[in-house]
Amino acid sequence: MSLIGTEIKSFTATAFHRGDFHPVSDDDLRGKWSVVFFYPADFTFVCPTELGDLADNYAEFQKIGVEIYAVSTDTHFTHKAWHETSDTIGKIEFPMVGDPTGVLSRNFEVMIEDAGLADRGTFVIDPEGKIQIIELNAGGIGRNATELLRKVKAAQYVATNPNEVCPAKWQEGDATLAPSADLVGKI
Numbered sequence: 657m658s659l660i661g662t663e664i665k666s667f668t669a670t671a672f673h674r675g676d677f678h679p680v681s682d683d684d685l686r687g688k689w690s691v692v693f694f695y696p697a698d699f700t701f702v703c704p705t706e707l708g709d710l711a712d713n714y715a716e717f718q719k720i721g722v723e724i725y726a727v728s729t730d731t732h733f734t735h736k737a738w739h740e741t742s743d744t745i746g747k748i749e750f751p752m753v754g755d756p757t758g759v760l761s762r763n764f765e766v767m768i769e770d771a772g773l774a775d776r777g778t779f780v781i782d783p784e785g786k787i788q789i790i791e792l793n794a795g796g797i798g799r800n801a802t803e804l805l806r807k808v809k810a811a812q813y814v815a816t817n818p819n820e821v822c823p824a825k826w827q828e829g830d831a832t833l834a835p836s837a838d839l840v841g842k843i
Contacts, residue, residue: 658790659764659765659779659787659790660787660788660789660790661786661787661788662786662787663784663785663786663787664682664685664763664764664781664785664786664787665682665763666681666682667681667682667759667760667763668680668681669681669727669753669754669755669759669760670732670753670754671725671732671735671751671752671753671754672732672733672735672736672739672751672752672754673750673751673752674749677732677736678751680725680751680753682785684723685723685725685781685785686783686784686785687783688721688722688723688783689720689721689722689723689780689781689782689783689808689811689812690722690723690724690725690780690781691717691722691723691724691725691778691779691780691781691804691808692725692727692760692764692777692778692779692781693706693707693710693724693725693726693727693777693778693779693799694727694728694760694761694764694766694774694775694776694777694778694779695707695726695727695728695774695776696728696729696768696771696773696774696775696776696795697728697729697730697773698728698730698734698735698737698738698745699734699738702776702795702796702797702798703728704742704744704745705744705798706776706798706799706801707726707744707745707748708744708745708747709798709799709800709801710724710726710748710750710801710804711744711745711747711748711749711750712747712801713801713802713805714748714749714750716805717805717808720805720808720809720812722808723750723751724750724751725750725751725753726748726750726751726752726753727752727753727755727760727761727774728752728754728755728773728774729755729756729758729761729767729772729773729774730754730755730756731754731756732752732753732754733754734754735752735753735754739752755774758772758774761774764777764779766792775792775793775795776792776793776794776795776797776798776799777790777791777792777793778790778791778792778799778804780804780807780808780811782811782815788811788815789807789808789811791804791807806826806827806828809827809828810822810826813828813832817832819834819835820832820833820834821833821834821835823843
């Protein structure tokens, strides 16, 4: 069963954010657009390139009202240590959520049980707490923040324009489609 369109499950966790530890729960993901960005582990190889890319594009996500939550099965203490010792990770301004018990990873069905790590899973959550986009990558394949930003903008557009859909490669300001019987076989 797909998680698309389902409501996020209840959780509580601790995040390292802006130099301190803060509680985070499912309530924090409601009322605004959110990206929950799972990655396998701190102090690794592909993960810092992805998180650095998100950090470089974070202001653009904030402009459209999106909060990013980076999540791994590391503790919030490990996130703090990584943030303080890596130039790439040190530029992160979004919350880094610790999931040492794997509750979030299991809630979002990205837990690699035999490794105790999360898959590379990206989830876009709408203000009602429903999952609108899911992206899963194999461990060796990094994600692209610019493409994620494009997808979030498309999801936001469709949410505010329910009679329209965004075609492939849609960019903000491009033409959309209005599904109808008249379009069948003409695209």
